[in-house]
Amino acid sequence: MGNRQTHPRTFLIPAFVVMGIFFFTPTIYNFVYAFTDWSSFKAEINPVGLANFESLLSSGTLLTSLRVTLVYAVLVAIFQNLFGLGLALLLERDTRINRFSRVMFFIPVVMSALAVGYIFQALLKPAGALNQLLSLFTAEPVTTAWLGSTTWTIVVVALIHAWKWMGLSMLIYLAGLKTINEDVLEAARLDGASAWQTFRTIRFPLLAPAVTFNVATALLGSMNGFDIVQATTGGGPAGSTELLNIFIYRTFGQGLFAQATTMSLVLFVAVALLAFPVVRTLRKREEVL
Amino acid sequence: MKKLWQGIAATAAVGMLVAGCSDPGTGDEPAAGTDDGATTDEQWPDPTADLSGVTLSLWAAQSSATLADQPIAAFEEATGATVEVVTIPDPYEQGVQTRVATGDLPDLAFWQPTSSMLTAINASTNLQPLDGAPWIEEMDPELQDLTGILDDTRYAALITSPAVMGVYYNKDVFEEAGITETPGDFDEMVEIARDLDEQGTTPFFEMAGDRWGTQWWVQVLLADAAADGLWDRINTGEEQFTDEAGLTAIQTYKDLIDEGLFNEDIATATFEEQGDALLAGDAAMAVQINALYGQLVAKADAETVDETIGFFPISPSGNVGTSIPDQANALAAFATGDEAQEAAARQFMAFLMGPNYGDFIADQQTVSLKGDVPTPDGVPQVLQDVHASLGDSVGSMQSEAVANPDLYLYVSDMIQGGQMTPEDVATATQDHFAQLAQAQGVDGF
Known part of the structure; x- marks a missing residue:
């Protein structure tokens, strides 16, 4: 290895410096400030031990937000991968219309998340376009508040998040599908396997690396979700879509900087705790390859 | 190589320790003019x-x-x-x-x-x-x-x-319903609302979809208590939002909503829709602040607004506005x-x-x-x-309380979800107030 390396290792330094300044330093500060009483109200910052954690845990709002965040992340991971995989299978063949469709479905990925959120908010409000369309078809006025249910709104916003990002999952699944050896599929066909059998026992297992990447990024990415939900519901109705990041943003904006830092530390730990088992389990599926 | 990394790590660590516990937003220098007894002329140039x-x-x-x-x-x-x-x-x-x-x-x-x-x-x-x-x-x-x-x-x-919290009303709707005088206190207003409701008009329009305006009702209902020093007692912890005054205000508001005196889409309605409904006469009244006037003139010309919309301050015992700059x-x-x-x-x-x-x-x-x-x-x-109502107005929670808790958020939660009871709203508001007061170092929290 040593003699064959193409670049000196010092070339890594700029990347690490950038990482250090923009990632590691804030993360370490995150640990420090969580144990202080930093706020906008006072000039001094004093250590307070575990007081921030105690008050957050005792009020219960942190755990509620954490639960909402987890539900959201799981829903997004499921929807985004179902949509992405479905689209990849539909648009697998390299026809002209498929190429065009892939581009179309990829457009939401590059759109501003806030713009997506505001558009959906307008579409889904009681007097919005969706209800007007439904009224037209059902010939009676529809005024469903799609973002007004304390039970189902989280599913709706997760669907919006999944819709925005499904193009990326599709692309990765498409790339995964392309890597499957044509010989294997031909052998399956010769053995009389149906399309469903081929998918279930051959193609899907061989997609394992793509599944790992897609599930992990969707799940962990949406744990850090903020923009889409902030734009559509702002955490409502009745706090049922208040992701931890929205709660943190709100707390920080009130000048309770230390409390907000404590929450973001909790989020950091939660993501880390979730990331390792998820990635490890998914990687295990790849070992058979 | 290893030495280099150790060096970088050590430098970074020291740097963070040094910078660690100072707040860049709040230097120690005294503000100008606080300590030198500057003369008015120096203080206030031509x-x-x-x-x-x-x-x-x-x-x-x-x-x-x-x-x-x-x-x-x-x-x-x-x-x-x-x-x-x-x-x-x-x-x-x-x-x-x-x-x-x-x-x-x-x-x-x-x-x-x-x-x-x-x-x-x-x-x-x-x-x-x-x-x-x-x-x-x-x-x-x-x-x-x-x-x-x-x-x-x-x-x-x-x-x-x-800005003052008070009632913006549609003059035409009042006239059609035969109401010639604006109500003299909160109970009279509710009576008018019930009459309007019977006639098939939506008496009040609330915008819980946008949330921020939901706190005005509670604050208007607290106007008498505010005149009686409520916020001073809240500030010292002597009284809490969960005590009678606070709880009753939230409960009264909830009861009026449950009675059906508000727009049906109260949970999702927005500020913009509130303005539209009031202008169109789809609803008779809205408790709001001056921002609503700005919204109305954004939708119709000032002349139309002046002809259609009126304002009266309201409090439990009279016509006292609640000011909120x-x-x-x-x-x-x-x-x-x-x-x-x-x-x-x-x-x-x-x-x-x-x-x-x-x-x-x-x-x-x-x-x-x-x-x-x-x-x-x-x-x-x-x-x-x-503006005329300012003279004898009482201060709002934002003006008088040492901290501004998310009352609007909890009230909206109550309206939207039906999960939170008025007691829960009062408790959540008090907890948040105490959290903010404690962060400020207010005595008693």
Whole structure:
């Protein structure tokens, strides 16, 4: 290895410096400030031990937000991968219309998340376009508040998040599908396997690396979700879509900087705790390859 | 190689330790003029003194970005200074607090002059005291000390008539229903509402979809208690939101909603829809602040609004308004540590409120705060009524409480989800208030 390396290792330094300044330093500060009483109200910052954690845990709002965040992340991971995989299978063949469709479905990925959120908010409000369309078809006025249910709104916003990002999952699944050896599929066909059998026992297992990447990024990415939900519901109705990041943003904006830092530390730990088992389990599926 | 990494790691660690526990937004330098007993002349330079080469920054929200255009142009002309308006995106207060926390200070900013928001920006460290300001004596006596003061020090200059919570109503709807006189107290208003409801008109319109306005009902219902010193007792922890006054206000509001006196889509309705409904006569009344007037004239011309919409203040026992100044009503000058800049910032305020005040309110078509400057012709009756209610108004939670808890959020939760009871709303509000008060170091929390 040593003699064959193409670049000196010092070339890594700029990347690490950038990482250090923009990632590691804030993360370490995150640990420090969580144990202080930093706020906008006072000039001094004093250590307070575990007081921030105690008050957050005792009020219960942190755990509620954490639960909402987890539900959201799981829903997004499921929807985004179902949509992405479905689209990849539909648009697998390299026809002209498929190429065009892939581009179309990829457009939401590059759109501003806030713009997506505001558009959906307008579409889904009681007097919005969706209800007007439904009224037209059902010939009676529809005024469903799609973002007004304390039970189902989280599913709706997760669907919006999944819709925005499904193009990326599709692309990765498409790339995964392309890597499957044509010989294997031909052998399956010769053995009389149906399309469903081929998918279930051959193609899907061989997609394992793509599944790992897609599930992990969707799940962990949406744990850090903020923009889409902030734009559509702002955490409502009745706090049922208040992701931890929205709660943190709100707390920080009130000048309770230390409390907000404590929450973001909790989020950091939660993501880390979730990331390792998820990635490890998914990687295990790849070992058979 | 390994040594290099160790070196970098050690340097970084030391750097962080050194920087670790200092707050860049709150230096230790005293604010100008607090300790040297400066004379009024030094403190308040001639409004038109030459300021060539000086550039002042003025932070504004989207809603106040063009508010100072006239005084800025006149000030630049008179003094040779340059004033740059920087628009901070909404939510404005959060954006400003975050910037100030990182040590980024403007010379001037629009700022809500209430005690809770002056506390939130750490006024004693970050803002210039405005004691002895030359225009104060010229203001209407009842408005002089209405707001802008924290711990007996003035930190914000009220420049326009502050917002008041009260009832905006559609005059045509009242007339059609045969209501000739506006109600004299809260119970009379509810009676009118029941009559309207029987006639098939939606009495009240509330906008819980946008959430922020839901706290006005509760605060209006607290007006009597506020006059009786409620907020002083809340501030010391002697009384809580969960005690009788607070709980009853929330419960009364909830009962009226359950009775069906509000719009059916109360849970999702927005501020914009509230304005539309009131203008169209789809609803008779809305408890709101001056922002609603701004919304109405954005949808219809001022003349139509003046013809259609009226205003009356309301409180449990009478017609007392609840005043709530917002950021567009006041200016604050920041203690940047640069004496020349600080003096220039004060000079801008003195110019706006002094020789330029008449031109300013004429440009804004708003009510005059100064006895010697008449209110310009053409200021709508609604705004004059709102302003007239200021004299005997009581302070809002935002004005009087040391901290501003998320009452609106919890009330909206109650309206939207039906999960939270009035008791839960009161408890959540009290907990949040205590959390903020504790962070401020208020005694008793």
